[in-house]
Amino acid sequence: MHLLMILMALAIALGFRQGNLNGQPSPGLSLSNLEQRWRSQIVALVAPVLLLLTTAIAVLSMGAQGQMVWQGTGLASYVISWLFLLTALGCLLHQGLKLRRTLAQLRQHPKTEVLGYPCRILDDTALFSAQVGGWNPELTITQGLLDHLDGDRLAAVLAHEEGHRVYRDTFWFFWLGICYRLTLWLPQSDLLWQDLLLLREIRADAWAAQQIDELLLAESLLDVVRAPLRSTASFEAAFSCTAPPSRLEQRIEALLCGTHPGLRFGWQGVLQLAWVLLPLTIIPFHH
């Protein structure tokens, strides 16, 4: 019975992802479109993991003993549930340690203030800026970026990074990243992950556009991407003219069309996720 429960959860997780593929939200850049896309992609990424977690917890709390047709099934479901929970825990630990190592490495670099933002400077000629960390990320800029961009463009880049900080992107994407890694074997994981990364950038761009001129931000973005210090491998993977709009094009288009999405997950999103708790409701009925 418990094994059946696990198989059902697996089938639902698989069906849910496949269903999400068929009902992909339209890629348009209108505000309501973006909001809906954000919510549905998060639900599609997170729901299968939560469903499998609640199923595993339900199976474990019911124990290997109980009424079932064949005793061996109980043990198998018990082991599978433990394996899934341990894998999830291992993934969490691994990502947590990786983050800690990155931060420790980053903190060896001097901390200073650029245009009023506290940040770490990497002594590097590459053009690079990022928020690195979890809930309280560290703004990281290379010397190359400081040398290359004039004051206004630098302000645009830093405003974008501040957007990431305001929305706590690094914190939420730490958890989303764990869901992504735990469901790599399910269809669409990569597509969902890339789309969420794009939407996160569009949101940070939009936040920056409220502080500074969006055209200036678009120009800074193009400037940084155009700068020659790019991995040559990426250049080789050139797109043909008929390829779907690239990530950069979508970001610039979203900036120029003036929609400023805040992309809230909100209660509506939480309600869309509530069904994953169903396996836990079975526990009281177990004898």
Place this chain on the structure above:
Amino acid sequence: MVPLPDHRPQNLSLGPLEAEILDIIYDLEEVTVKDVHDRILADPDRELAYASVTTVMRRLTQKGWLDCDKTDRAFRWRPRISREQAQMLKSHDRLKHFLAVSSPDVVAAFADSLDVDSLERLDAIAQRIQAVRRQREEQS
């Protein structure tokens, strides 16, 4: 900024003597082993066998840093990438190494490899931005 070169030495890390000799070659642009050896021995405190210089320069050629012109009786060596390009490659590598230990979940970058586009597309995007800017200037 200097673009990344098409050629990339197989091994970017260099030993102290390799780095010193490469530096001399960058200064002189095209050299024979004798040129390099003379330059090092110009310092009265230094001692270095001619054969050692040859070995190091052969190693630099194997690593992809130098080209050797064997048409003349005295072999002539020249760097395959410029000093600036070498610096760029090293810096690129360092950054990639830094980013390799992290991932997009905890590194929210302004622009990353996902934003890299083909050159034609970049031109098209630049034109689009310019058009909007022109339009705005005409309106004001």
